[in-house]
Amino acid sequence: xxxxxxxxxETDTGEVVDTIECTSERNAERVQxxxxxxxxxxxxxxxxEEKIMTNKLNKYAEARI
Numbered sequence: 001x002x003x004x005x006x007x008x009x010e011t012d013t014g015e016v017v018d019t020i021e022c023t024s025e026r027n028a029e030r031v032q033x034x035x036x037x038x039x040x041x042x043x044x045x046x047x048x049e050e051k052i053m054t055n056k057l058n059k060y061a062e063a064r065i
Contacts, residue, residue, distance in 0.1 A: 004050055
């Protein structure tokens with residue numbers, strides 16, 4: 001199982017100011033497109049992070065797309 005998280009990051013500090021959990025890569029791309037319409041691109045940027053379930057104990061390995 002794979003989960004995707006959209007992170008909104010303050011560019012100057014690298015601080016994650018908001019996260020949005022998405023159930024699929026396509027859903028994450030659509031949410032990112034919507035967020036980018038109103039995002040202040042001088043201060044913030046978005047990244048999609050993929051979390052892949054590695055075992056039955058619901059532990060996830062993180063990988064950036």
